[in-house]
Amino acid sequence: xxxxxxxxxxxxxxxxxxxxxxxxxxxxxxxxxxxxxxxxxxxxxxxxxxxxxxxxxxxxxxxxxxxxxxxxxxxxxxxxxxxxxxxxxxxxxxxxxxxxxxxxxxxxxxxxxxxxxxxxxxxxxxxxxxxxxxxxxxxxxxxxxxxxxxxxxxxxxxxxxxxxxxxxxxxxxxxxxxxxxxxxxxxxxxxxxxxxxxxxxxxxxxxxxxxxxxxxxxxxxxxxxxxxxxxxxxxxxxxxxxxxxxxxxxxxxxxxxxxxxxxxxxxxxxxxxxxxxxxxxxxxxxxxxxxxxxxxxxxxxxxxxxxxxxxxxxxxxxxxxxxxxxxxxxxxxxxxxxxxxxxxxxxxxxxxxxxxxxxxxxxxxxxxxxxxxxxxxxxxxxxxxxxxxxxxxxxxxxxxxxxxxxxx
Amino acid sequence: xxxxxxxxxxxxxxxxxxxxxxxxxxxxxxxxxxxxxxxxxxxxxxxxxxxxxxxxxxxxxxxxxxxxxxxxxxxxxxxxxxxxxxxxxxxxxxxxxxxxxxxxxxxxxxxxxxxxxxxxxxxxxxxxxxxxxxxxxxxxxxxxxxxxxxxxxxxxxxxxxxxxxxxxxxxxxxxxxxxxxxxxxxxxxxxxxxxxxxxxxxxxxxxxxxxxxxxxxxxxxxxxxxxxxxxxxxxxxxxxxxxxxxxxxxxxxxxxxxxxxxxxxxxxxxxxxxxxxxxxxxxxxxxxxxxxxxxxxxxxxxxxxxxxxxxxxxxxxxxxxxxxxxxxxxxxxxxxxxxxxxxxxxxxxxxxxxxxxxxxxxxxxxxxxxxxxxxxxxxxxxxxxxxxxxxxxxxxxxxxxxxxxxxx
Numbered sequence: 062x063x064x065x066x067x068x069x070x071x072x073x074x075x076x077x078x079x080x081x082x083x084x085x086x087x088x089x090x091x092x093x094x095x096x097x098x099x100x101x102x103x104x105x106x107x108x109x110x111x112x113x114x115x116x117x118x119x120x121x122x123x124x125x126x127x128x129x130x131x132x133x134x135x136x137x138x139x140x141x142x143x144x145x146x147x148x149x150x151x152x153x154x155x156x157x158x159x160x161x162x163x164x165x166x167x168x169x170x171x172x173x174x175x176x177x178x179x180x181x182x183x184x185x186x187x188x189x190x191x192x193x194x195x196x197x198x199x200x201x202x203x204x205x206x207x208x209x210x211x212x213x214x215x216x217x218x219x220x221x222x223x224x225x226x227x228x229x230x231x232x233x234x235x236x237x238x239x240x241x242x243x244x245x246x247x248x249x250x251x252x253x254x255x256x257x258x259x260x261x262x263x264x265x266x267x268x269x270x271x272x273x274x275x276x277x278x279x280x281x282x283x284x285x286x287x288x289x290x291x292x293x294x295x296x297x298x299x300x301x302x303x304x305x306x307x308x309x310x311x312x313x314x315x316x317x318x319x320x321x322x323x324x325x326x327x328x329x330x331x332x333x334x335x336x337x338x339x340x341x342x343x344x345x346x347x348x349x350x351x352x353x354x355x356x357x358x359x360x361x362x363x364x365x366x367x368x369x370x371x372x373x374x375x376x377x378x379x380x381x382x383x384x385x386x387x388x389x390x391x392x393x394x395x396x397x398x399x400x401x402x403x404x405x406x407x408x409x410x411x412x413x414x415x416x417x418x419x420x421x422x423x424x425x426x427x428x429x430x431x432x433x434x435x436x437x438x439x440x441x442x443x444x445x446x447x448x449x450x451x452x453x454x455x456x457x458x459x460x461x462x463x464x465x466x467x468x469x
Numbered sequence: 470x471x472x473x474x475x476x477x478x479x480x481x482x483x484x485x486x487x488x489x490x491x492x493x494x495x496x497x498x499x500x501x502x503x504x505x506x507x508x509x510x511x512x513x514x515x516x517x518x519x520x521x522x523x524x525x526x527x528x529x530x531x532x533x534x535x536x537x538x539x540x541x542x543x544x545x546x547x548x549x550x551x552x553x554x555x556x557x558x559x560x561x562x563x564x565x566x567x568x569x570x571x572x573x574x575x576x577x578x579x580x581x582x583x584x585x586x587x588x589x590x591x592x593x594x595x596x597x598x599x600x601x602x603x604x605x606x607x608x609x610x611x612x613x614x615x616x617x618x619x620x621x622x623x624x625x626x627x628x629x630x631x632x633x634x635x636x637x638x639x640x641x642x643x644x645x646x647x648x649x650x651x652x653x654x655x656x657x658x659x660x661x662x663x664x665x666x667x668x669x670x671x672x673x674x675x676x677x678x679x680x681x682x683x684x685x686x687x688x689x690x691x692x693x694x695x696x697x698x699x700x701x702x703x704x705x706x707x708x709x710x711x712x713x714x715x716x717x718x719x720x721x722x723x724x725x726x727x728x729x730x731x732x733x734x735x736x737x738x739x740x741x742x743x744x745x746x747x748x749x750x751x752x753x754x755x756x757x758x759x760x761x762x763x764x765x766x767x768x769x770x771x772x773x774x775x776x777x778x779x780x781x782x783x784x785x786x787x788x789x790x791x792x793x794x795x796x797x798x799x800x801x802x803x804x805x806x807x808x809x810x811x812x813x814x815x816x817x818x819x820x821x822x823x824x825x826x827x828x829x830x831x832x833x834x835x836x837x838x839x840x841x842x843x844x845x846x847x848x849x850x851x852x853x854x855x856x857x858x859x860x861x862x863x864x865x866x867x868x869x870x871x872x873x874x875x876x877x
Contacts, residue, residue: 091665091680092680092683092695094680094684095683095684095687095688096687096688107669109847110674111669111671111674112671112672114674114845116775116843116844116845118727118728118729145660145730145731146659146660146661146701146729146731147659147660147661147662147672147673147701148660148672149670149671149672150672163729163730163731164727164729164775165659165661165674165774165775166661166672167661167671167672202843202845202846206843206846207846207847207848208848214848214851215851221684222684222688222877223681223682223683223684223685223687223688223780224681224684224780224847224850224851224877225684225851226680226681226683226684227677227678227680227681227682227684227776227780227847228677228681228847228851229680230665230675230676230677230679230680230681231665231674231675231676231677231680231776231847232675233665233666233669233675234665235665235666251554251555251573252553252554252555252556253554253555253573253574253575254555257499257638257639257641257642257643258641258643261515261519261641262557263519263520263557263575264520264555264556264557264558264574264575265555266518266519266522266573266639267638267639267640267641268638268639269635269636269638269639270635271638272499272500272502272634272635272637272638272639273631273632273634273635273636273638274631274635275500275503275631275634276502276503276629276630276631276632276633276634276635277631279503279504279631280503280504280630280631287500293554293555319526319572320526321526321554321571321572322553322571323553323554323571366573367524367572367573368635368639372631372632372635397806398805398806399807435524435610435614436524437524437610438610438614438615439517439615439632439635439636439639440615440616440622442632443622443623443632443633443636469630469632
């Protein structure tokens with residue numbers, strides 16, 4: 062039997078991202094920007110909002126006209142005009158005067174603040190009493206207070222959330238340059254694997270990995286491309302891999318990554334031009350029999366055929382590489398939920414374990430409950446809400462320890 | 470000026486989900502199942518995996534043949550056959566015999582367990598020494614151990630994650646019935662709002678909400694449909710709303726939801742057939758001027774035109790309604806990150822505040838840093854990683870309190 066070689070820790074594996082460049086860019090409409098990654102800095106072409114706006118319904122005025130005003134001694138002002146939303150005031154507010162204004166309305170020249178309508182009382186059509194003083198710029202947003210002209214508001218490499226999509230539109234960009242969406246090829250291998258619409262027989266199992274991996278690729282905002290099921294035949298695998306490398310930006314080969322008699326992934330990789338194996342074996346459980354190769358600038362993964370291992374490796378190792386080739390710079394905060402472990406967990410030293418857990422609220426406390434069942438059962442992933450990571454240097458975790466869970 | 474009426478708390482608002490039915494179903498291919506919601510229970514048509522499989526490379530045997538085996542006193546067995554992956558053993562394993570097997574391979578009749586190759590040594594081609602005993606079913610997955618025939622494995626209303634997509638495929642379902650994806654109409658209103666490709670002038674602001682709301686709708690796995698910008702004109706708003714109600718499953722009207730002179734959303738709703746307003750005003754900040762109406766079975770929201778308020782209300786109130794009409798039953802765990810507040814925060818009683826915060830790791834501790842700046846500034850949402858909720862009964866939070874943050 063062959064042996065694993067170049068076994069690496071998860072940290073060492075993640076370091077290998079540097080071996081790969083990010084993808085090229087493309088130009089898209091801002092309405093499609095959600096979940097994309099900025100290829101260039103976005104700067105404000107002009108001030109935002111661009112004029113002094115009211116943030117309350119009330120009266121626009123010069124703050125000094127209200128100084129000393131109180132319930133018992135209100136300030137008394139003439140109402141010079143009413144400004145409706147969208148109006149451009151064509152007058153200068155005179156000293157001692159106020160203009161009625163709505164939230165979002167534009168302040169006239171001469172006004173520096175807004176007094177809330179709740180702190181006023183209209184005496185008649187043309188005059189108002191003010192019961193509370195305001196400071197300059199109170200209840201207004203100044204012309205460049207959100208963003209000033211020429212300021213870089215979003216850096217290259219930034220993930221575009223809904224609020225960034227709104228801001229880019231608000232800055233007047235109808236189109237923008239973003240990194241391309243990675244296409245990820247999936248090749249399922251194994252003589253025992255049959256298509257999901259084939260009648261199953263003894264010794265055969267349906268192709269789960271093509272579908273779960275496609276789901277994980279979608280979840281990571283990338284595009285799965287399936288290359289079907291290939292038998293354990295190096296020539297057929299080589300043909301499929303070459304096609305996938307031609308058409309996609311990253312390839313996942315499910316199965317054939319271990320050291321058994323029919324594990325041909327390493328063999329096949331050695332026959333592809335301009336391709337080198339970066340590691341074989343990763344010191345995590347489940348998921349040890351994993352291969353990463355570099356073919357040109359494209360990562361090629363040999364993933365365990367075992368369904369749970371394939372999922373865990375995708376989540377903890379493949380996703381960071383996908384983010385990297387997508388151009389993502391600022392990592393979003395890793396989504397973890399903290400809770401209290403409900404029982405002791407043992408773990409082998411020198412290996413990082415990912416234990417499937419479910420989250421249960423009990424007496425207002427988050428409980429982290431390990432999912433029982435053999436590691437190879439897909440049911441453990443179905444019942445799980447997340448993965449609990451146990452480090453290489455830890456022999457196990459005691460009941461009641463506070464732990465962080467990576468959500469699934 | 471009009472007044473808010475039927476002001477509700479967030480809990481009261483969320484209770485109103487019951488007023489609405491979930492959408493109809495459609496049949497899709499399992500490859501497209503990720504992020505959909507199951508319309509029917511999924512049951513296993515047969516056992517999974519369906520036969521007894523090895524989870525390790527080694528030798529399949531009857532466990533009792535290994536009892537008492539140790540390094541110093543190994544058990545000695547004849548090797549009856551070698552089973553390759555995908556093979557269907559056409560023999561019965563005889564007592565005292567073993568069959569060489571790979572991970573995933575099918576055990577022959579007569580074998581109930583697998584001894585790992587690491588605990589064996591091949592003596593010659595036909596015999597092997599076993600250094601460790603195994604228990605029945607050790608290192609195997611039994612025929613129905615993942616799921617048994619006719620067992621309901623996934624209930625109606627379940628969100629399909631990548632692992633559920635894989636399982637459904639593994640059970641042999643090429644197609645499945647899921648709830649339709651909600652289409653959500655967006656109508657942007659306001660005389661001050663201009664299209665993003667129009668030259669901005671004083672008093673005008675570009676249409677941010679159509680784009681940020683579209684992003685939030687995508688993030689919630691629904692489909693945004695934009696109906697453009699409508700001036701503050703009840704007749705035009707009514708026409709746009711009727712069209713949106715015709716074509717979509719939920720409508721968001723951005724702007725016109727407050728109590729100002731040009732806030733026509735309530736007026737317009739009163740003129741649409743079979744439509745009743747469920748509330749006007751929600752006791753949260755930002756976001757008070759919010760309206761929910763029921764038109765037939767469709768929720769119609771009047772959202773604040775103020776960009777930050779619109780985003781917060783979408784996230785905390787609209788998303789749960791979207792999940793509801795999508796048919797989602799088991800809520801996934803709410804994604805919250807716990808951290809330590811870096812400064813005192815005040816809050817008005819009787820109102821639920823959503824403070825924008827950023828997350829910063831410091832000395833291995835998660836810090837929750839409130840984002841400074843006026844509530845109306847979009848920059849506060851851009852700099853924020855999440856929202857910190859401060860309840861109605863709380864006057865404020867002290868520095869160093871442990872708090873949970875809803876991720877943005």
